[in-house]
Amino acid sequence: MKYIQSTGNQTVKNWKKLQTKKGRSRQGKYLLEGWHLLDEALKANENISEIMITPAALEHANPQEMPEEVDIYEISDEVAQQLSATPSPQGIFATVIIGQTKEIIPEKMTGAWLFLDTIQDPGNVGTMVRTADAAGFKGVVLSEGSVDMYQPKLVRSMQGSQFHVKIIEGDLSIWTKAFKKNRFPVFGSELNDQARSYDEVGQHADFALVMGNEGNGLSQKMLEETSMNLYIPLRGQAESLNVAIAAGILMFALRA
Amino acid sequence: MKYIQSTGNQTVKNWKKLQTKKGRSRQGKYLLEGWHLLDEALKANENISEIMITPAALEHANPQEMPEEVDIYEISDEVAQQLSATPSPQGIFATVIIGQTKEIIPEKMTGAWLFLDTIQDPGNVGTMVRTADAAGFKGVVLSEGSVDMYQPKLVRSMQGSQFHVKIIEGDLSIWTKAFKKNRFPVFGSELNDQARSYDEVGQHADFALVMGNEGNGLSQKMLEETSMNLYIPLRGQAESLNVAIAAGILMFALRA
Numbered sequence: 001m002k003y004i005q006s007t008g009n010q011t012v013k014n015w016k017k018l019q020t021k022k023g024r025s026r027q028g029k030y031l032l033e034g035w036h037l038l039d040e041a042l043k044a045n046e047n048i049s050e051i052m053i054t055p056a057a058l059e060h061a062n063p064q065e066m067p068e069e070v071d072i073y074e075i076s077d078e079v080a081q082q083l084s085a086t087p088s089p090q091g092i093f094a095t096v097i098i099g100q101t102k103e104i105i106p107e108k109m110t111g112a113w114l115f116l117d118t119i120q121d122p123g124n125v126g127t128m129v130r131t132a133d134a135a136g137f138k139g140v141v142l143s144e145g146s147v148d149m150y151q152p153k154l155v156r157s158m159q160g161s162q163f164h165v166k167i168i169e170g171d172l173s174i175w176t177k178a179f180k181k182n183r184f185p186v187f188g189s190e191l192n193d194q195a196r197s198y199d200e201v202g203q204h205a206d207f208a209l210v211m212g213n214e215g216n217g218l219s220q221k222m223l224e225e226t227s228m229n230l231y232i233p234l235r236g237q238a239e240s241l242n243v244a245i246a247a248g249i250l251m252f253a254l255r256a
Numbered sequence: 257m258k259y260i261q262s263t264g265n266q267t268v269k270n271w272k273k274l275q276t277k278k279g280r281s282r283q284g285k286y287l288l289e290g291w292h293l294l295d296e297a298l299k300a301n302e303n304i305s306e307i308m309i310t311p312a313a314l315e316h317a318n319p320q321e322m323p324e325e326v327d328i329y330e331i332s333d334e335v336a337q338q339l340s341a342t343p344s345p346q347g348i349f350a351t352v353i354i355g356q357t358k359e360i361i362p363e364k365m366t367g368a369w370l371f372l373d374t375i376q377d378p379g380n381v382g383t384m385v386r387t388a389d390a391a392g393f394k395g396v397v398l399s400e401g402s403v404d405m406y407q408p409k410l411v412r413s414m415q416g417s418q419f420h421v422k423i424i425e426g427d428l429s430i431w432t433k434a435f436k437k438n439r440f441p442v443f444g445s446e447l448n449d450q451a452r453s454y455d456e457v458g459q460h461a462d463f464a465l466v467m468g469n470e471g472n473g474l475s476q477k478m479l480e481e482t483s484m485n486l487y488i489p490l491r492g493q494a495e496s497l498n499v500a501i502a503a504g505i506l507m508f509a510l511r512a
Contacts, residue, residue, distance in 0.1 A: 130497070131494075131497060131501050134490045134491070135490075135491060135492065159495075161493075161494050164492055165492065232390075232508070234390045235391060236388075236390050236393065237389060237420040238386055238389035241386070241504070242383050242387070244383075244498075245500060248497070249504055249505055249508050
């Protein structure tokens, strides 16, 4: 165990830099907060680099749970406050090595997949990853121009689902072609002349669902490449649904 | 038109107080931000008290859109920045009189209703109100101990749906009894021995759906008072769904 009291310590400064995309990219790791996420990371045999814990949190810790090969730091409440995204931190943090996020598409890619086209809002993306996990989806592909996937708010809203579903940064156009080559449908989600109501297309084992960002919807290119576009009929006076809500309704309705 | 340049002005200080529950309750009004919400408020004939606009925003304004009986203030960018919850404000704000939020339940209360049991997260509550609107629900009832309904983040996530569906603060126990007296089902959302899968109970015109908070679920009292409890079968390894996602799936599946 190492001890760090001061927020001015260089190690603490490096941890704080993990709150930025540049810091994560330079150090090749990201920051987790809270017991639940640490447990999930340990269960998933993630490559944990460091664990940081306050004296108060240490009293609740099971020493056997702490992996031996990981550097453990006892940190002061002030340091915890600096690392935390919440006003009352649980006092437990970890840094996790970011693995391979770009993946070459295998010949046959089965299961249900969620494609996210340039979605920037971290809370929405995190919630969609969590929902994809709950709906039994195999993976989520984020297009270029999407939010950085280890952004702290995104990590918080995923609630550990990054350890259960594959998360890949990729070119949606290439992924769409691969799915269609296998005769798996790629469903866009946007109202146009040919769009069909989501509850008319049945349930599927192997398919992809593409969600676009709330402001602009799917890119024109994606709209042309999908097998079919779906819409959710709205009844009230709301003009649209939140993108994560629409994704949740579609994922649970389409998944066989 | 009145002009306010200084953030130290007492009127500006009063507007800023509308960001707190105490301020809203003392002044009996809440703060709206952005053209979309102002348009929705005007369309809905809401009781608008003041409109605040920056010179830049004024150039985009249609003077005929501005209601005559309302006080209009031209404000500086600094004042706009103080009132705004976003880093780049559109420069248009309004204060809206808070109407009657407590309502005596009529003998026959028809349509679909969403009951929220002690849910505190403003983003989730706002998104659920917006989704209820899109699903054609008639109203949302917030229990005691729920988030204050005119909290700025909640107002932002409702996207104007507060003008389309009724929003009422009430005793869910009384509302539940009134629905059951009319032989309308009140569906809880929690897994227990008697719970049924949400896709086995058909679609309904007149019913209530009760959502509990994510940490604790429905209160024991509510669980006993509902007609039936529903659950959403999960397939992956996620332990639960975000409450707004679960509400979205249930509202769209249950509504006839």
